[in-house]
Amino acid sequence: MTMTIEEPKVGSSGGELQQLREQGWCILRDFIPAEEAKASRYALWRCAACCGVIAQGYNANLVPIPFYTRVSVIKDANGYARYLAHDRVMNIVRGALGQDRVCVTATTMPIHEPETPRGPWHTGEPFDSTSTELRRDDAITHLTTVWMFTRYTKENGGYLILPGSHRRSAPTGNCTTPQTGEVAITGNPGTVLITDSRLWRAIAANNGDQMRMSVVVGYAAANGDAKCWPRDAKSIVAQRVIDQIPPPAKELFAHWTLPIS
Numbered sequence: 001m002t003m004t005i006e007e008p009k010v011g012s013s014g015g016e017l018q019q020l021r022e023q024g025w026c027i028l029r030d031f032i033p034a035e036e037a038k039a040s041r042y043a044l045w046r047c048a049a050c051c052g053v054i055a056q057g058y059n060a061n062l063v064p065i066p067f068y069t070r071v072s073v074i075k076d077a078n079g080y081a082r083y084l085a086h087d088r089v090m091n092i093v094r095g096a097l098g099q100d101r102v103c104v105t106a107t108t109m110p111i112h113e114p115e116t117p118r119g120p121w122h123t124g125e126p127f128d129s130t131s132t133e134l135r136r137d138d139a140i141t142h143l144t145t146v147w148m149f150t151r152y153t154k155e156n157g158g159y160l161i162l163p164g165s166h167r168r169s170a171p172t173g174n175c176t177t178p179q180t181g182e183v184a185i186t187g188n189p190g191t192v193l194i195t196d197s198r199l200w201r202a203i204a205a206n207n208g209d210q211m212r213m214s215v216v217v218g219y220a221a222a223n224g225d226a227k228c229w230p231r232d233a234k235s236i237v238a239q240r241v242i243d244q245i246p247p248p249a250k251e252l253f254a255h256w257t258l259p260i261s
Contacts, residue, residue: 020195020196023163024195024199025193025196026092026194027194028088030187030188032147034190036190037080044109045213047076048109048111069109070109071107071234072234072236075238076109081245082246083147085247089145093194093219098139098140104218104219104253105220106230107216107217108216114207114211116204116205117205119203120171121179121202124142124197124199124218125218142218144216148188148189148192149215151188152186152214153208153210155208156206157184157212159186159193161199162201163183165198166200171200179200229256230256
């Protein structure tokens with residue numbers, strides 16, 4: 001059950017921003033050059049293998065581990081960091097948020113191995129655990145971006161979204177039912193999916209033989225509210241990590257060493 005949506009022309013930030021506002025998503029295909037995306041993938045995977053990840057919802061004695069996450073992966077690999085502040089990305093982010101000063105709110109690496117089951121519909125942070133009343137305002141206050149470092153394909157499930165759902169109430173319950181108009185986003189390593197965080201999304205079942213790896217990066221306005229991010233203590237990083245991030249991306253993380261109130 002899929003739907004075809006015309007994407008904006010490559011390089012047209014105005015078209016991408018318009019689609020983001022109207023449909024809740026847009027995409028920058030092959031945005032990071034292939035070799036750089038490959039190098040970042042290796043660095044991220046080395047860290048996941050050596051430093052550990054968090055396995056989600058499984059019993060190690062009964063079933064394989066299909067789904068891992070690692071928070072604040074900017075500390076593990078930052079070869080892609082300069083692209084987080086690229087003009088093409090910033091034009092969309094600033095235009096969507098209506099703010100010149102923006103910040104990064106999270107960098108989380110999810111890995112979905114073969115046999116990952118389909119997950120329930122949900123919205124992105126911070127709307128994943130807050131009142132649905134926040135969704136009734138047309139203003140975009142948070143963006144969730146997905147930086148693909150492996151191929152996202154029909155075979156491994158891609159990234160499931162429901163276009164236009166950012167103007168609905170948040171999904172309720174534990175619904176995994178396919179929705180009319182849902183889309184499985186696919187892309188090569190280096191592709192970036194940009195979404196309004198209110199958009200419905202779901203973990204796609206991985207019925208292929210290749211894992212999916214990405215870094216999910218959040219963006220919000222930094223007009224005095226940056227102290228709210230990151231939202232949990234385990235995401236705070238040392239100043240030496242911030243110092244290693246190349247400018248101008250470094251400024252997006254200036255608040256990451258602040259204590260959480």
